[in-house]
Amino acid sequence: QVQLVESGGGLVQAGGSLRLSCAASGRTFSSYAMGWFRQAPGKEREFVAAISRSGDYTYYTGSLKGRFTISRDNAKNTLDLQMNSLKPEDTAVYYCAAATTAFPMGDRHKYNYWGQGTQVTVSS
Numbered sequence: 001q002v003q004l005v006e007s008g009g010g011l012v013q014a015g016g017s018l019r020l021s022c023a024a025s026g027r028t029f030s031s032y033a034m035g036w037f038r039q040a041p042g043k044e045r046e047f048v049a050a051i052s053r054s055g056d057y058t059y060y061t062g063s064l065k066g067r068f069t070i071s072r073d074n075a076k077n078t079l080d081l082q083m084n085s086l087k088p089e090d091t092a093v094y095y096c097a098a099a100t101t102a103f104p105m106g107d108r109h110k111y112n113y114w115g116q117g118t119q120v121t122v123s124s
Contacts, residue, residue, distance in 0.1 A: 002026040002098050002113050009094060009118030016086050016122075022079040022096030022115055030054070030074040033099045035111060036081045038092035038120075045095070047106035049081065059105055086122045093117040 008020040020036070035050040049070035050059045058070050069082040079096050097111035104110035 002029065002032060004096050004098060004113060004115035006094065006096050006115045006118040009120045011121045011123065012086055014087055014122055014124050017082070017084045018086065018120060020081040020083065020094055020096075020118060020120070022081075024077045024079065024098065029072075029077040031100070032113075033102060033104050034070075034072060034079045035097045035099065035104060035106075036068075036070060036079075036094060037097060037108060037111075038090075038094045039117075040089075040092040043092075045108060047108065048094070050105055051079070053102065057103075061106060083120070086120075088122045088124045091120060091122050093119050 003025045005023045012018050033053055036048040037045050038048050039045040047061050051070045051072050055072045067085045072079045095117045096115045098113040099111045101110050
């Protein structure tokens with residue numbers, strides 16, 4: 001199995017940027033497709049972005065494409081999420097997740113392992 005630890009969250013003003021990171025340990029990182037999800041208070045956990053095992057393919061929820069960029073470094077066992085032009089509605093706890101299936105896309109039920117999350121707060 002794999003252990004995931006997110007970092008990089010914090011408080012930022014609207015229009016600002018943050019870069020989240022997820023450090024993986026355990027089984028070979030490159031054998032997992034990876035994803036980012038987020039959960040705002042009182043809302044369901046929602047999909048943000050996913051990346052294939054090799055990093056060659058990425059997939060985003062439509063509303064975030066262009067502002068958020070997912071990337072991974074298999075040599076360093078890290079997954080990143082660059083978030084630009086942040087809005088107050090981006091405020092949430094952000095989670096990274098690992099999937100043993102090749103293309104989990106946005107289906108959270110296909111992800112097997114989850115981190116504990118990192119809080120992102122965007123002030124207006």
